[in-house]
Amino acid sequence: MFEKLSRIYEDRHDYARAWKERTGGKVLGYFCTYVPEEILYAADVLPVRILGSHEPQDVTEPHIFGMYCPFCRDCLAQGLKGRFDYLDGLMIAQSCLHIRQAYTSWEKHRPVDFSYYLCMPHKVQSPRARTFLAGELAEFKSAVEQWTGKEITDAKLQEGIEVMNQSRTLMHQLYDLRKADPPPLTGVEALQVVLAQQMGDKREHAELMQGLLTDLDRRDPPAQRMPPWSLMSR
16 A cells, blocks of 8 residues: 555656546645645645655746745746646645745746635634635635636535545544554655645545555554664664
């Protein structure tokens, strides 16, 4: 199961292209975890997280400051180099200045059919925050409907919520397994699952996760390896 999940991330661009060809649906790249994927799944849109690739790049300097974090520069480089050329849409929710600049530059220089900036309340403790966010989500829902030409009914929205809730529940079960001493999976293996969850169709990911959790119940813990710094103290 780990191999299948890892391939979703490692072959993420081919995966998304194959998904589009198989389903005829649209793919949207997003920059921030605040993005309401429930609405996108309700519209039969595949949301994929925009991440860097840790490859050397020299294309972002004219677009954002070199002092900006390597993550946002790497993400922008992926767009400028055409790694995500299959995207039909691009969006970001309220985030840091650096990643917002990456989004703005990508939107300008690699335009797509649909782009959206979702505002978020800055003071979430405010009694007005919920009303503000509800209004922003309603505007986003309308924009997605106009883009896709599909009405997002209450039933479809509930389906999208169920997709996301199932995914989160399964991920929490995986995280709980990491609390064991020793855990039945390594940190690298857990990271592979997380990355696949952000890049693949969460319905397919959930099926693989259910099989993985069953396998982990019967799995002997991986051999423990001492971190390098611990050996230096001996």
